[in-house]
Amino acid sequence: xxxxxxxxxxxxxxxxxxxxxxxxxxxxxxxxxxxxxxxxxxxxxxxxxxxxxxxxxxxxxxxxxxxxxxxxxxxxxxxxxxxxxxxxxxxxxxxxxxxxxxxxxxxxxxxxxxxxxxxxxxxxxxxxxxxxxxxxxxxxxxxxxxxxxxxxxxxxxxxxxxxxxxxxxxxxxxxxxxxxxxxxxxxxxxxxxxxxxxxxxxxxxxxxxxxxxxxxxxxxxxxxxxxxxxxxxxxxxxxxxxxxxxxx
Numbered sequence: 001x002x003x004x005x006x007x008x009x010x011x012x013x014x015x016x017x018x019x020x021x022x023x024x025x026x027x028x029x030x031x032x033x034x035x036x037x038x039x040x041x042x043x044x045x046x047x048x049x050x051x052x053x054x055x056x057x058x059x060x061x062x063x064x065x066x067x068x069x070x071x072x073x074x075x076x077x078x079x080x081x082x083x084x085x086x087x088x089x090x091x092x093x094x095x096x097x098x099x100x101x102x103x104x105x106x107x108x109x110x111x112x113x114x115x116x117x118x119x120x121x122x123x124x125x126x127x128x129x130x131x132x133x134x135x136x137x138x139x140x141x142x143x144x145x146x147x148x149x150x151x152x153x154x155x156x157x158x159x160x161x162x163x164x165x166x167x168x169x170x171x172x173x174x175x176x177x178x179x180x181x182x183x184x185x186x187x188x189x190x191x192x193x194x195x196x197x198x199x200x201x202x203x204x205x206x207x208x209x210x211x212x213x214x215x216x217x218x219x220x221x222x223x224x225x226x227x228x229x230x231x232x233x234x235x236x237x238x239x240x241x242x243x244x245x246x247x248x
Contacts, residue, residue, distance in 0.1 A: 001013060002014045002016060004026065011204060013026065025204070025232045029207050029208045033159050033161075033162055037070065037157075039128065041127060041128050042128055049152050054075060054154060066087065067087045067091070067153075068137055069093070071094065072102040073158070074102075074107060081110050087116070087152075090118075091117075091119075093120045093125070095123070098121065126139070163176055163210055171199065173213075179199065179212045195234060202235075208224055209221060
């Protein structure tokens, strides 16, 4: 996508410089682009043990495996708790000296209570090895580098929404995520309240990771996708009612 604009009869999506599509309503579900580690060898194992984001944690339980998570935020803590239910062992590594400033207290308490979760500070991934899939990771800390067994690596160090092509008229938060429904506030210009997942531009909806304040998990995105279809139907029905009233 290269652009989106609204007009009286609906919206126009620019798919490329040569192609546009008109629609009465639009659902934005572009997701986010995750930040990557600058370790080239990891590309060999992308989706074969190396994962950016936590979506694979939902679909693959990694039972009996050793998992490493890179990250210090709430998403890393949530992923570690979820994976620890199935994995043999989960290790969180971060370059900083603590989690207090980046992870909620309830998550830190939960991690402390898990017997198969460890946190390593001042540590980073520097190499990886394996045949068809990831088998080992080289971790470097203050005492030097060492190889550890790992069948999965989750990199959860943030990202940015794929929303750079959206127009300024569509409200976004400070991180660039699309603001919806009750969070729109004074940017909403119609008498009616915005529908669930509706953006500041009536008829345009946003769901999943690209939406501000959404839970960045596959299950949550699927749930939002199923709900927004009904909201779009409500919006289209309101357009039909407006046309019928105008023709009287």
